Amino acid sequence: MPVHMEGVDHQPGVELLHGLLDEIVWLDRSPFLAASAAAPGMPHVTTLPPGTVPRLPEGVKRAAVAFAPEHGPAARATATGAGLALLAPDPAVTALASDKIDSLPLFGEAGVSTPDHLVVPASGRADASSYRRPHWRAAVVQRRENNLVGRGTRHAGDREELRACMEEWPDRELRVTERLDGWPLTASGCVFADRTLISGLSYQVVGVPGLAPGWGTHCGNQLPGPNDLPGGTHRRVTRAARAIGEVLRSRGFRGVFGIDLVLTVPEHRVVAIEINPRFQTVVSLIQCGERQAGLLPALGAHVLALRGVRGLPVRTAEPPADRWGQFVVHAMRDGPAPVLPSPGRYRLTVDGHLSGPSELGAGLPDLGPDEALVWVQTPVGQPVREGDELLLVQLPGPVVDPHP
Template sequence: MITSCDEAVARLRAVPGLSCCPRPLFALPLLRSGCVAEVLSVEGPDAGWAGEFGPGGSGPGGSGARFHALEPHSLVRDNTSLGAGVDEVLRRIATTGGAGGGWRGRTLALLPYTAMKAEWRAALEALGTRLVEPPPMPAMPVLGDKRVQRAWLRSTGAVTPPDAVVPALDHRELRRRFGGRYVVQAPLGSGGKGTHLVSGEDGLPPIRRAGGGPWLVSGYVEGPAVNLHVLVSADGTVRLLRPSVQLTRVEGVGAPFGAYSGCDFAAPALLAPLPLARADSMARRVGEALAALGYRGLFGADFVLDGDRPVLLELNCRMQGSTWLLGEVESAEGALPSALRHMLELYGHVTGGEGRTDAAGAAQLVVRHSGPTARVAGAPGGGLHRLKDGRLRHCGAGFGLLECGPDDCVLLQLPSPGMVVRPGVPLARIVARRSLTTPDGTALTEGGRRLVRALRAGFTLEALEPALPC
């Protein structure tokens, strides 16, 4: 059983790691510990990351990681999926001398953010790279298709919203069954993609045009959104980790309904304890049911607290957009980061030690582009900042929570000058040790408003006419 950071890092560094993720930020716990040699992503690394975590960097990464991303070449930030982005990155590597660029003859261990696609595996083989992968888990349709998952969750005793799987979207019938507001979801999708709140007939045509049916339609549940991290060990042990409040419907950050806007690990301490305790029990039962199916590693459980009743919406059976931040908190405490535990469990190495479930001062807020397609003419610099006289002042290098003081914030995920940004894409991610939103995660605090206002003032965006095709 692996219980120490040193033992975990030594095990993971035994074979250089490969991470395929939407943005390098999600691999930060692995980068800080020097477990990653190659990163394939859609978004590029922030300024300074290659110097800190790359070959010859000052971080503890040994030989360091090489970053291969779509955005620095396309100079467009849009809603490119992870699959399409990594496909293009691998094609670019293959057509620009990848065989002679340090890939041929190498062995890399997959450190998966999500499942490895067959075409990625074939592309790596064509480059002459041998890929070591975790032992496969049994096929579990409950992990992917939201329609199948919802019914399975009820079979474990979980409380879920009223729902129906429908082949066609008839507003009159759906309003009769679910009331004036209801949620329509495509079978697949993460980060809020394919999730729509409907309150009138005019909300349905765009969903129908996007396709993806039959759809899962659910009654809308009002209340704080809470996410629980749960770890299922290779020996079947289920451990609950820190909860966070998910930031939703936050005015002023440019997020449509369902889009991921960040999280707050301190806010659960300000919510009623009874529904949180009930959510813990429900998540543990679901974890035990997943363990019985052969699942291992992290998963996230998304709840809405409807008074004293937690309602389970869905599972995210992978690392999540908040896992990296949880890892920052754990690293500061000297604990084994959950991201590393996830990788070890996938490979069958049981990790020990109960995770802490108390509140922690750690929050992230995603601020999105709310205008038409535009070119970035000027942008704030990434790294450590402090708000002074209504402006963000750069204070030095910063890669996550570990560099952040109580009065600071770190800016991440910034588009570079010259990049084209589509409507709704992230302009920045603000990371802080203090809450930026109200305890229920639905409104900015006064401090949060000042930060967002100062952040937007730091951008110069030139609208493109006519707009580029999506």
């Protein structure tokens, strides 16, 4: 399967960035994504947790970028408190794209298939049997509102499980979708004022017991190898994701986005599931590939997109053969966050001894086969809910054996 990355040529890209700002303030609780963007010539990136009150030196041109600016008021409040412009897409189009029900016409406009679905109204509901097609093997139930950790997604293998979901969410509109067998994939890209670029394709790891309490919880990603997916997959997924990105562009969306899709078996159809109009954890892997391929990291591309730069020097590149992967550990219950390994670089010796943490070095591309990078997402003792992210672990190889 030939794989290519689309992106902004690195050197002209960083020159454009330096004409706009000296520093990017990354608003997120962990610096893992900012670290993967640390390519030569990139403006300095400072990571600040949303909700902090930063004291930044004066005389520096800065702008803020947030992982998920639509997820509560903290990112915008932090940027405003620091006197920074928050480079984020329009909230109205972000809300439309992230809505599990209202976003469905966008896929139709893009000419991209979606699974068969029915909508459960918030009131005046019929029996659960009315919201499940007889030929469906199983269904997926989603609340319309966006959620970063999959709390709004449930599996319904039969009418009784669907009825339980409806009882758990009695006053909400629900999207009930036919569950499709296949490879769960994510296409990552960036929407500019004059075009959409698709920078990478990744395999999703979802709902792994021991890592997460929920069936639909995101547990990680990995970059596919040349023989992991059927021939033509990358081309067809890229075409679908670009078409959706162009629809978003027509609505005024700008910046980094991702599309969750399924490559079905046995038909090998590309079917779109949802839009993530923001950064995703997998962008950290994509940025490593962009750096190796001589492309501007997604964080830099996002800045150029939100500043309205047109006519960018874009090109297609072949990424490195590395199959980097990462997995996320979630809280299994409500309560204080437990004691976690310190962030840094770890090594597992042949006798089973774990050493570390040591300095990060050059990051993920620099890891040996027996090493890993650990990033803490939640400080010890901080209150967490079941499903909250605790820890991110990045590996130089795949996390799981990719299969449909």
